Amino acid sequence: MTPTPLLHAQRVTKRFGGLTAVADFNLTLLPGELVGLIGPNGAGKTTAFNLITGVYAPSEGHITLAQQPTRGLTPDRIAARGVSRTFQNIRLFDAMTVLENVKTAYNLNTRYTFLDAILRTRRFRDEEDLIHQRALDLLRLFRLEDDAHARADSLAYGEQRRLEIARALATQPRLLLLDEPAAGMNAQETEELMAMIRDIKTRFDLTILLIEHDMRFVMQLCERIIVLEYGRIIAEGTPQAIREDPRVIAAYLGDAAEGVELPPQEPHHAPG
Amino acid sequence: MLYYLLEHLTHMALLMVLALGLNLINGYTGMFSLGHHGFFAVGAYAAGALTLAVTPAAPSLGVGLGVFALSALGGVLAAAAFGVVVGVPCLRLRGDYLAIATLGFGEIVRIIIQNTEALGGARGLEVPYLLLTRGVDTQLPYVALYAALALLAVAATVWTLRAVLRSNHGRAMIAIREDEIAAELLGVNLMKYKLAAFILGAGFAGLAGALYTHFTTQIEPREFGLLKGIYILLYVVLGGMGSMSGTLLATALLYILDKMLLNLLPPEIQAWREVAFALMLVLVMILRPQGILGQKELYQTRLWRRLFKRASPAEAPAP
Ligand SMILES: Nc1ncnc2c1ncn2[C@@H]1O[C@H](COP(=O)(O)OP(=O)(O)O)[C@@H](O)[C@H]1O
Ligand SMILES: [Mg+2]
Numbered sequence: 001m002t003p004t005p006l007l008h009a010q011r012v013t014k015r016f017g018g019l020t021a022v023a024d025f026n027l028t029l030l031p032g033e034l035v036g037l038i039g040p041n042g043a044g045k046t047t048a049f050n051l052i053t054g055v056y057a058p059s060e061g062h063i064t065l066a067q068q069p070t071r072g073l074t075p076d077r078i079a080a081r082g083v084s085r086t087f088q089n090i091r092l093f094d095a096m097t098v099l100e101n102v103k104t105a106y107n108l109n110t111r112y113t114f115l116d117a118i119l120r121t122r123r124f125r126d127e128e129d130l131i132h133q134r135a136l137d138l139l140r141l142f143r144l145e146d147d148a149h150a151r152a153d154s155l156a157y158g159e160q161r162r163l164e165i166a167r168a169l170a171t172q173p174r175l176l177l178l179d180e181p182a183a184g185m186n187a188q189e190t191e192e193l194m195a196m197i198r199d200i201k202t203r204f205d206l207t208i209l210l211i212e213h214d215m216r217f218v219m220q221l222c223e224r225i226i227v228l229e230y231g232r233i234i235a236e237g238t239p240q241a242i243r244e245d246p247r248v249i250a251a252y253l254g255d256a257a258e259g260v261e262l263p264p265q266e267p268h269h270a271p272g
Numbered sequence: 273m274l275y276y277l278l279e280h281l282t283h284m285a286l287l288m289v290l291a292l293g294l295n296l297i298n299g300y301t302g303m304f305s306l307g308h309h310g311f312f313a314v315g316a317y318a319a320g321a322l323t324l325a326v327t328p329a330a331p332s333l334g335v336g337l338g339v340f341a342l343s344a345l346g347g348v349l350a351a352a353a354f355g356v357v358v359g360v361p362c363l364r365l366r367g368d369y370l371a372i373a374t375l376g377f378g379e380i381v382r383i384i385i386q387n388t389e390a391l392g393g394a395r396g397l398e399v400p401y402l403l404l405t406r407g408v409d410t411q412l413p414y415v416a417l418y419a420a421l422a423l424l425a426v427a428a429t430v431w432t433l434r435a436v437l438r439s440n441h442g443r444a445m446i447a448i449r450e451d452e453i454a455a456e457l458l459g460v461n462l463m464k465y466k467l468a469a470f471i472l473g474a475g476f477a478g479l480a481g482a483l484y485t486h487f488t489t490q491i492e493p494r495e496f497g498l499l500k501g502i503y504i505l506l507y508v509v510l511g512g513m514g515s516m517s518g519t520l521l522a523t524a525l526l527y528i529l530d531k532m533l534l535n536l537l538p539p540e541i542q543a544w545r546e547v548a549f550a551l552m553l554v555l556v557m558i559l560r561p562q563g564i565l566g567q568k569e570l571y572q573t574r575l576w577r578r579l580f581k582r583a584s585p586a587e588a589p590a591p
Contacts, residue, residue: 053457074461075456076460092450093455095567096443096450100443103440107440107441114436117438117439120435124439
């Protein structure tokens with residue numbers, strides 16, 4: 001018997017005016033999988049994340065999380081069902097400290113009320129202590145504990161990317177979506193990030209879907225890879241199969257092999 | 273002399289309560305409300321109407337105290353309820369649209385009051401003295417009492433907002449200001465926290481309104497106009513959106529400046545100072561949108577540390 005899928009996207013299409021950003025997208029994620037989503041810039045990868053997390057409603061098709069449809073749910077409700085993510089263009093709470101960034105993501109699981117906070121009840125203090133401890137533990141895991149009280153935007157680029165992952169984990173997700181987590185990192189940082197992703201996957205029992213342009217990174221880390229082009233899935237399979245797929249080589253790896261670096265900038269304001 | 277000082281202190285403290293509440297909405301949660309004076313009016317008139325409805329002729333001190341407390345609570349709850357009524361439809365609007373909608377709310381409240389005979393219409397409302405009578409020989413104790421009450425209200429506001437802002441509920445509000453989309457994707461219920469900020473801010477405006485009614489015992493609709501809203505907003509913007517001590521500092525400075533100008537300027541150009549204040553709001557927003565203190569508190573500034581603390585080890589020059 002096959003296990004029930006954690007995420008199931010069926011024939012999902014998203015159109016922006018005349019532009020079809022994602023077309024007929026099918027995806028099934030089983031619990032514990034680590035899947036890569038690749039494709040040239042503008043292929044619709046980030047849009048797929050935005051559809052899964054409820055930023056956009058699909059124009060067609062539907063998405064289920066643990067067999068529950070997500071249509072009509074706001075992003076915070078979808079987060080409450082165990083989906084968390086990072087962003088291609090880092091979106092930290094800049095003026096807050098590193099520690100507060102992580103604490104904020106415990107909001108979903110905060111039980112004390114406003115009145116508890118105002119009266120500083122036992123419930124408030126106990127829960128805040130717990131949040132404090134857990135947030136620090138997460139920072140330690142990502143080697144950010146020394147910067148706990150620094151402003152988030154004072155961190156170096158690679159650290160900001162790690163903080164985004166730490167913050168995403170604070171919602172206690174089952175499904176983690178990472179949008180270009182290694183972008184802007186140097187070789188050593190990328191290597192460390194790979195180890196961190198493997199570590200948190202087992203530690204927190206996660207299912208992970210990640211977008212990444214660094215081919216070595218994706219090939220080494222992911223068990224299964226999906227390739228998007230012009231919003232459509234053009235190939236899907238093991239890293240080995242993807243590497244040898246002529247359509248993929250033509251569409252994507254061919255460019256990379258010739259050293260063509262595609263600009264990461266995007267012209268719109270949707271979370272990227 | 274002391275009498276005048278305490279009188280002004282009371283008015284200033286009530287403005288502080290108003291500005292602190294608006295700072296929660298505009299400064300910490302990152303919305304842009306221009307209708308805070310509307311909540312002030314609701315609190316003032318609710319307390320006034322309630323007082324007139326329940327006060328017997330020649331109330332004893334005990335009864336007076338009871339009516340006072342009841343009407344203050346009524347003012348807070350009425351304003352908070354208006355926070356919900358205005359908030360639910362308006363908080364879906366963004367930026368400028370929210371500003372226009374709340375500005376409309378403030379004007380509507382004033383116009384409705386002006387045209388409601390039961391609330392005194394344009395003439396205003398007069399309430400009886402409840403705690404102390406303000407006679408020739410009781411001027412000083414009267415203003416001293418209200419100055420103390422108003423300062424207590426400031427303290428309660430600071431305490432409450434600080435407690436909220438240091439909790440995970442407050443963090444959610446600040447996160448909305450920082451990045452609404454990221455906040456929502458990390459599980460923050462936008463409507464809940466925007467509405468909570470609105471209700472809290474409105475509730476404190478209601479408290480200020482109730483105290484204002486009992487202190488002055490006479491209120492008129494024209495005191496609750498847009499100009500009041502602009503003054504309160506200026507305190508928040510100049511002090512720093514997201515700084516409570518900045519709000520307190522700016523309110524004090526601008527209140528004093530306003531009263532000095534009122535006394536120094538010849539009567540025919542006195543009204544121009546209001547224009548100057550509105551202009552100042554525009555200038556601050558263009559030239560120094562973060563205000564005097566930005567998002568820092570006074571004790572976090574360099575000047576404060578230099579004045580009141582010896583160099584801490586972290587700040588001492590490296591060997
Ligand atoms: N909110 C939006 N409005 C209009 N077009 C959009 C929007 N979001 C994405 N797009 C367009 O959809 C296409 C796919 O974008 P995206 O999903 O960001 O690609 P990728 O992440 O694969 O680089 C692009 O052409 C992009 O310009
Ligand atoms: Mg993208």
